[in-house]
Structures are given as structure tokens and as C-alpha cells.
Amino acid sequence: MLSAIEAETKIRSLISPLSQRDPATTIEVVPLSQALGRILAQAISSDLAFPHWDNSAMDGYAVRYADVGQASTANPVSLAIVERIPAGQVPQRSLQPGETARIFTGSMLPPGADTIVPQEDVDAHEHHILVNAAPRQLGAFVRRQGEYYQSGDPLLKAGLRLSASDLGILAAAQCRQIPVYRSLRVGLFSTGNELVPLANPAPLAPGKLIDSNQVALEATLHSIGITPVLLGIVPDDPVVLQETIAAHLPHLDVLISSGGVSMGDYDYIDRILLGLGAEFAVRSVAVKPGKPLTVAKLPAQSGGTLYFGLPGNPVSALVSFWRFVQPALEALSGWVDLPQRRVTGYTTLPLQGDQKREVYLWGRVAWHPPQGEKPEGYWFTPASGSKSSGNLIHLSQVNALAVLPAGERSLAAGAPLSLWCLAVP
Numbered sequence: 369m370l371s372a373i374e375a376e377t378k379i380r381s382l383i384s385p386l387s388q389r390d391p392a393t394t395i396e397v398v399p400l401s402q403a404l405g406r407i408l409a410q411a412i413s414s415d416l417a418f419p420h421w422d423n424s425a426m427d428g429y430a431v432r433y434a435d436v437g438q439a440s441t442a443n444p445v446s447l448a449i450v451e452r453i454p455a456g457q458v459p460q461r462s463l464q465p466g467e468t469a470r471i472f473t474g475s476m477l478p479p480g481a482d483t484i485v486p487q488e489d490v491d492a493h494e495h496h497i498l499v500n501a502a503p504r505q506l507g508a509f510v511r512r513q514g515e516y517y518q519s520g521d522p523l524l525k526a527g528l529r530l531s532a533s534d535l536g537i538l539a540a541a542q543c544r545q546i547p548v549y550r551s552l553r554v555g556l557f558s559t560g561n562e563l564v565p566l567a568n569p570a571p572l573a574p575g576k577l578i579d580s581n582q583v584a585l586e587a588t589l590h591s592i593g594i595t596p597v598l599l600g601i602v603p604d605d606p607v608v609l610q611e612t613i614a615a616h617l618p619h620l621d622v623l624i625s626s627g628g629v630s631m632g633d634y635d636y637i638d639r640i641l642l643g644l645g646a647e648f649a650v651r652s653v654a655v656k657p658g659k660p661l662t663v664a665k666l667p668a669q670s671g672g673t674l675y676f677g678l679p680g681n682p683v684s685a686l687v688s689f690w691r692f693v694q695p696a697l698e699a700l701s702g703w704v705d706l707p708q709r710r711v712t713g714y715t716t717l718p719l720q721g722d723q724k725r726e727v728y729l730w731g732r733v734a735w736h737p738p739q740g741e742k743p744e745g746y747w748f749t750p751a752s753g754s755k756s757s758g759n760l761i762h763l764s765q766v767n768a769l770a771v772l773p774a775g776e777r778s779l780a781a782g783a784p785l786s787l788w789c790l791a792v793p
């Protein structure tokens with residue numbers, strides 16, 4: 369059995385990210401309005417400088433520093449107001465010694481001016497101002513052309529996952545069509561003779577249960593920007609399973625199933641993958657929950673698809689997905705600076721570990737200010753209810769997993785520990 373870290377490393381070694389493949393097959397262009405969350409496939413640069421022109425950072429008066437550098441209450445400097453420059457208007461004249469222009473935040477600086485005096489710092493009259501104090505320096509409150517970005521420099525790097533602020537930057541640079549890596553093609557199915565699709569309106573017969581894994585896994589994929597191909601429920605029948613897997617592999621980057629990877633008489637997935645010539649990276653991992661986990665890569669002639677066979681127990685399926693599948697999908701997508709989801713925190717309640725396996729306890733993390741003896745930081749509270757891997761009910765609102773290394777028998781309340789955050793904090 370592999371440790372979690374060994375399994376993660378082996379999975380990584382199977383992945384060939386979209387960024388390392390033929391760009392003709394991996395890059396598409398989308399309008400900016402659809403680019404949120406997509407992975408930028410090419411570095412972007414702009415012909416524009418930022419700011420585009422010298423402008424004022426304050427409402428006030430544009431001045432020549434030489435005129436007012438010695439100003440004081442004892443020796444106020446009088447300047448004639450020669451122009452008024454609202455934002456968006458081009459100055460009509462050049463500032464001469466003894467002159468000032470009324471100016472506003474974002475207005476273009478007139479030629480000749482080099483400093484802004486905020487309106488709070490002057491006595492304003494109809495045709496002149498009195499400056500009672502020297503500006504703190506030449507260039508005060510001026511935003512210089514190119515101060516943030518020089519035209520032609522790299523603006524955004526390839527491989528970043530486009531955020532809301534990135535979209536603002538691209539818009540400001542007039543980038544309307546954005547090169548991104550294509551979305552991953554991910555197939556999802558469940559296997560088990562006891563499973564019934566949610567869509568089936570009949571009351572549940574004895575021995576049957578709803579295929580909740582497919583619903584939860586589909587939603588989890590959606591939350592990371594992937595719309596999976598739903599392949600439904602496949603019975604515990606080696607022939608049907610083999611046909612389903614073989615038929616869909618060539619069209620997919622990744623195929624994910626839940627159920628049928630344990631050592632039971634009806635667990636066929638590994639045998640089928642073996643028959644298809646798969647290279648196995650993982651067959652079981654020393655973690656709890658989620659010990660049975662199959663990760664394999666199909667041969668190139670079958671599409672080189674990555675296969676993730678998750679355990680069927682609802683908690684195991686989701687924990688395995690969060691811990692092993694999600695980081696793999698993110699690496700495959702071409703995303704370069706992958707998010708680090710581990711933080712150090714404290715546990716509010718005692719936690720029980722395991723001698724042989726790394727334990728992932730599901731619960732909620734919240735940041736707390738200092739409270740008496742308790743330091744400020746991330747505090748983890750395990751979910752209540754049974755710790756059974758079949759107990760999906762107490763997964764409600766879970767946002768973090770506490771990670772207890774193998775051999776860690778128990779942790780006292782208040783002890784520091786490693787947390788795996790499901791959303792990046």
C-alpha cells in the first residue's frame with residue numbers, strides 16, 4: 369500500500385498537462401466574458417502603458433514644483449488659475465511659471481506641470497489660489513505614464529487561472545479574445561447493482577439506494593470548472609463494464625468511476641483496466657477513509673486516458689476526489705501555480721488517528737481571533753455523527769479535512785494540526 373504522498377507523486381508522474389501538448393489541439397480562443405476560471409494559454413502583453421498618460425491622483429491643483437517648493441504659511445505663494453481640466457478632457461495649454469490648473473482625480477496633467485497640490489492644502493479664490501505649504505516632494509500625487517506597466521512588458525503569464533481581477537486587467541488592455549486551454553473532457557459513472565438514478569420516480573425498492581455519488585461528484589467537478597460527461601449507472605457486470613469503459617475512453621482525458629474497486633466478488637474495475645493494457649499508478653492507499661483507489665493510465669491507442677476508480681462509499685468517494693483527483697485535474701488543465709490547500713490550524717475537539725493509515729477527518733474550519741488562552745488562527749471542528757465512510761449525512765457543509773499522519777494515535781483539543789482546505793483560504 370502506498371502512502372498518500374507516494375500516491376500523489378505517482379499520479380503526478382502519469383500526467384501530461386495540456387500545456388505540454390501540441391498547442392493546435394489544446395488551445396482555444398474565448399471571449400473575455402467567458403474567460404473567468406479558464407487557464408491562460410499564452411502570455412499576454414499590451415501596446416498600452418499603464419497609466420496611459422501622466423494624471424492626477426487627487427482633486428486639487430496642477431503646479432510647477434519650482435513655484436511652490438518654498439511655500440509656507442508665513443510665505444504663501446499665489447498662483448493664477450488658467451485652466452480647468454475635468455477627467456477625460458485634454459489640457460489646452462502649457463503651464464507657465466506662476467500658473468496653476470484646476471485638476472481632478474484621473475485628469476490628464478497639463479504640459480509644464482509636475483506636481484499636484486491637493487485642494488485641502490490651498491486657499492482657493494475665483495481666479496487664483498494661495499499655496500500655504502510646500503508639497504512633500506517634486507511629483508507629489510502625480511501618477512506617471514508607465515509607472516505600473518511599460519508597453520510591451522509581460523502583462524499576464526501563461527498558465528494562470530483567470531480571476532476576476534485578471535479579467536479587469538485584460539479588459540483595460542483591450543484584450544477581447546483570450547487564448548485558453550480547452551476544458552478537460554471528463555467522464556463520470558457509478559457502478560453497483562444496488563444503485564438507482566435520482567431521475568427514477570418509483571419508490572426505492574428494498575436493497576436499493578440512490579446514486580448520490582454521481583450527483584455529488586458532478587457538482588464537485590462543476591465547482592472546479594469542469595462539466596463532466598455523465599455516463600450513468602453501470603451494473604456490476606464485467607461485460608457491460610468493459611464495453612462502457614472501452615467505448616468512452618478514446619473521447620476522454622479522464623474517466624472517473626465510483627464503486628467496484630474493492631476486493632469484493634463484484635469489484636471488476638481493476639481486472640477490466642488490466643485487460644485494456646492500463647499502467648497502474650495506484651491500487652490502494654494507506655489512508656482512511658478511501659483505502660481502495662485505482663489510478664491508471666490507458667495506453668496511447670486507447671486515448672492515453674487517465675482513469676480514477678474511486679471507492680463507492682460516499683465519504684470515501686468525496687475524500688479521495690478532494691485529496692487525489694482534484695489536484696490531478698488541476699495539474700492536467702495547464703494551470704501552473706497550483707494552489708496550496710494545506711494550512712496549519714488547531715483542533716477544537718480531541719481527534720483520533722490510526723496506527724497504520726493517514727486519517728482524513730471531515731469537518732469545518734473557521735478563522736478565530738485570539739480568545740483567552742486560544743491563539744488566533746484556523747480552528748477545525750470535526751463533523752458530528754458516525755465516522756463511518758458510508759455516512760454521507762454528516763458531510764453537510766464540510767469545508768476542510770484534518771490530516772492525522774499514520775501513527776498519530778490521538779490529538780488533544782487545542783493541539784496544532786495540518787488541515788486540507790477544500791476551498792483555498
Ligand code: AMP
Nearest residue numbers: 558560579580581627628630679680681
Ligand atoms: P463498493 O465500493 O462498490 O464496494 O461500494 C461500497 C459502498 O458504497 C456500498 O455500501 C455501496 O452501496 C455504496 N455505494 C457505491 N456506489 C454508490 C453511489 N454511486 N452512491 C451512493 N452509494 C454508493
Ligand code: MG
Nearest residue numbers: 560627628680
Ligand atoms: Mg459495489
